[in-house]
Amino acid sequence: MSRIQPLAPAAAGSFVRLAYRLARRQLGEVPEPFAVTAHHPRLFRTSLRHELGLQRASHVASAPLVELAVYRTGRTVGCSWCVDFGEMLQRMEGLDVERLRHIDDFETHPAFTEDEREVIRLSDAMTATPMTVTDEQVTRLVAQHGRDGALELVYQVAHENHRARFNHALGITDQGYSSGDACRVPWATT
The missing domain is CATH 1.20.1290.10 (AhpD-like)
Structure with a gap:
């Protein structure tokens, strides 16, 4: 269990909920680091933009x-x-x-x-x-x-x-992606 609980979809704004749906569609489950960072909306958006930009920019090295x-x-x-x-x-x-x-x-x-x-x-x-x-x-x-x-x-x-x-x-540990069976993020109940 991470040291800061992931932000549950019910507690998230519309942008974060949309990002969760897209992540689940692409990866099978919401990545826990993604859901922990979602507590800080500005940092979440910045991180997301950076990851997507890095993906688009990196095409020279194999x-x-x-x-x-x-x-x-x-x-x-x-x-x-x-x-x-x-x-x-x-x-x-x-x-x-x-x-x-x-x-x-x-x-x-x-x-x-x-x-x-x-x-x-x-x-x-x-x-x-x-x-x-x-x-x-x-x-x-x-x-x-x-x-x-x-x-x-x-x-x-x-x-x-x-x-x-x-x-x-933050104590975020493996989530089962390597087995092909990613486990669900343990959403906080409080």
């Missing part, structure tokens, strides 16, 4: 690489919700999610390409405290993905750090 970097970031931070949701996104992209069981052995496991290893290293370096990103890492990213692709990858990892730390701080 989606599988972005999803892998985001997954690794959520896992490193310790956000079980992010790991659950990230696995679902990879499954929806038609990716081999079984290989995620070997992500700790990414340096040597044959399921990962050198390009994927580089992106996982970036995720690890950006998620470390303090960050350990090097000039050489960024140079390799730009060489491999172009300036815009490198910027997208760095931005996505930075944004996942934000999401994962937000969810983890």
Whole structure:
């Protein structure tokens, strides 16, 4: 149970209720971080606009690489919700999610390409405290993905750090997306 209860549809305004319906239609259930943020209407709208804008803006770096970097970031931070949701996104992209069981052995496991290893290293370096990103890492990213692709990858990892730390701080845990059977948000009764 999250530290701040999700906003129940009955207590939400019309915009939030519409957003809940759209999320349920697209994802099978309302994401709990979405429903917790809904308590703050301005923050909710800002977050929603940012997520949709980021989705529309990111098309240079390959989606599988972005999803892998985001997954690794959520896992490193310790956000079980992010790991659950990230696995679902990879499954929806038609990716081999079984290989995620070997992500700790990414340096040597044959399921990962050198390009994927580089992106996982970036995720690890950006998620470390303090960050350990090097000039050489960024140079390799730009060489491999172009300036815009490198910027997208760095931005996505930075944004996942934000999401994962937000969810983890509020005690938001996995919701069953990776199993394909997302569970309902436990709406507050008070």
